[in-house]
Amino acid sequence: MTDQYDELLPTTRRALLHRIAVAQAEGRTPSLVAAVVRDGRLVWSGARSMVDGHAPDADVQYRIGSLTKTFVAVLVLRLRDEGLLDLADPLGRHLPGTPAGDATVAQLLAHSAGLAAETPGPWWERTDGALRPAVADLLEDERPQKHPAGRRYHYSNPGYALLGALVERLRGEPWGEVLRREVLEPLGMDRTTLLPQHPHAGGFAVHPWADVMLPEPLTDTGLMGPAGQLWSTAADLARWAAFLAAGDDKVLSADTLAEMRRASTGPEGADWSSGYGLGLQLLRHDGRVLHGHTGSMPGFTAGLWISEADGLAAVALSNATSVPSSAQVAADLIALTAEHEPCIPEPWRPLTSVDEELLALTGPWYWGAAAHTLRLKADRGLELATLTNSPRSSRFRAEADGTWTGLDNYYAGETLRVVRRTDGSVSHLDLGSFVLTREPYGPADAVPGGVDPQGWRAF
Incomplete structure (x- = not known):
């Protein structure tokens, strides 16, 4: 079986099949399976294999490596949303006895705690987890931090092992069981497991200079499991991608997932190509901003990306160490x-009702001499746009108290208020203390510091 579903056009399906065929052939991987999700639904899956006439389907398990971290992050954010922890809490407040007790939960989620990238030897991905029986064994005692906390992004596998231990401590049971009950079962992901279940792919290394293979060990990494232990399928990961894109109140809200995909550590360089949020990687690819995660373990690579703007997501899984890059294939x-x-946009439709007072607020406003426009949107929402390509354009959500809260860009989280005169007429808008008036710097009594009494004039 090489191509499934008929939700996409034949030319699209052929282009997708060609891409994974090239990846399997040039990457010299025993097999590769992939899937595409559109608007939350699996619309295509395909596979290629070294075995003539046979290829895995979307129900065959592969090890997904660091894609596991997205699941752990969701468990941690559930704890936060329930009020059992704060992201600013130091780890030691909830999980004493680790050499990383001063690192905050947010820093661990965002790989900005400065912790070592890997455990003390031996190589944890290829050795039994019994060699590290306690959380204190996950990091070096003398120098667990390689960088000052909160200063830069430095990927840390032990950091996510500590987050898994944190989940266990606060829930009182193994993190894998918490994951099954709180996340996998509600989302219908019954083919995502800690250990492989039939049918599953075997992992291989392919010799760099000859077309021969070496089986890789399928280890149980124990306490390091939250960094990369999970096995899953293309079909299950399609469900996971749909959840990460839209949320599900049985598991985690759309607002919290939006928080997870905002960059937590500043991208390095003006032309940034990747970043990291709270358990989600960010990637620029072909002019798109994607979020998701990559994964690799000995014998396997995985990639899952979501394009919010296109309503698309894709998954790719392979069973060869290092190559091909499943993350590149998915993108x-x-x-x-x-x-x-x-993506075909929804048709424009007029509002079904309108508040005349809000309608009167629309049109031009000025921050000093900088021109803006205010538009009325659905659900009493507002959209403030500059007449230049400034990042200060923002959308605002209406609140019950008659104010609005910024949703994005410079004014995210800031409050917009309408300031009225004693007679009830509108004087100006207050946006996080900035004053927006109907005329450039006018009326003078609304502008902090006043306005030159001679007004605008030629020089």
């Missing part, structure tokens, strides 16, 4: 699908 599948079948 390419999104680009190909969007190119062949671009």
